[in-house]
Amino acid sequence: MKDQITPKAYNAEAMKALWQCADDIAVVLRSHFIIEQAALVKVEEIVPDLNRVMERPKLSHAISILRYFEVPEHFWRPLKELDKIRHKFAHEGIDVIGRSEVDSLLNAVRPEFRSRFGDGSIAIVKGGQEEHYSFDQAPVRELFSMIVSTLLVEVIALSCVIEISHSPFSTRRKISWTGIEM
Numbered sequence: 001m002k003d004q005i006t007p008k009a010y011n012a013e014a015m016k017a018l019w020q021c022a023d024d025i026a027v028v029l030r031s032h033f034i035i036e037q038a039a040l041v042k043v044e045e046i047v048p049d050l051n052r053v054m055e056r057p058k059l060s061h062a063i064s065i066l067r068y069f070e071v072p073e074h075f076w077r078p079l080k081e082l083d084k085i086r087h088k089f090a091h092e093g094i095d096v097i098g099r100s101e102v103d104s105l106l107n108a109v110r111p112e113f114r115s116r117f118g119d120g121s122i123a124i125v126k127g128g129q130e131e132h133y134s135f136d137q138a139p140v141r142e143l144f145s146m147i148v149s150t151l152l153v154e155v156i157a158l159s160c161v162i163e164i165s166h167s168p169f170s171t172r173r174k175i176s177w178t179g180i181e182m
Contacts, residue, residue, distance in 0.1 A: 024097045031148040032086040038155040045160050059083045074110035081108035102143045
């Protein structure tokens with residue numbers, strides 16, 4: 001996978017290879033790509049025509065914009081951690097999702113989600129067979145994918161309300177954010 005997807009190889013052929021490959025690098029890059037696209041859609045709610053301002057906005061840009069507009073930390077912090085993990089896989093030669101990547105991502109999500117991931121057992125279905133694991137014993141790739149799926153739901157559920165008030169001397173904007181309630 002590493003030979004086909006490089007930071008500069010952002011094209012249709014490379015994207016096709018990304019979706020056909022099953023190694024851990026592809027899992028991380030696909031996860032990052034999906035979250036990045038969803039986050040950029042949210043950013044475009046408050047910054048229309050973002051693509052006219054930036055040639056190819058990235059997740060790191062979305063995170064900076066969301067932070068600027070005071071999105072709660074429990075939302076942007078896991079996105080930043082996922083971006084760091086993608087960087088390690090794309091640039092530092094990491095090619096296997098390890099427990100450290102799962103733990104760093106899990107430590108970045110909001111505590112309510114963390115407690116749900118860490119309690120009880122996890123059922124994973126492979127080849128039609130259901131297997132149960134404790135959180136500590138579950139395969140890390142599947143844990144990583146579960147956490148990323150939760151992040152995707154968080155990104156999709158994020159809503160922005162912009163209130164604009166006018167006075168004779170100024171225009172004020174108040175931005176508030178809502179998401180998944182726990």
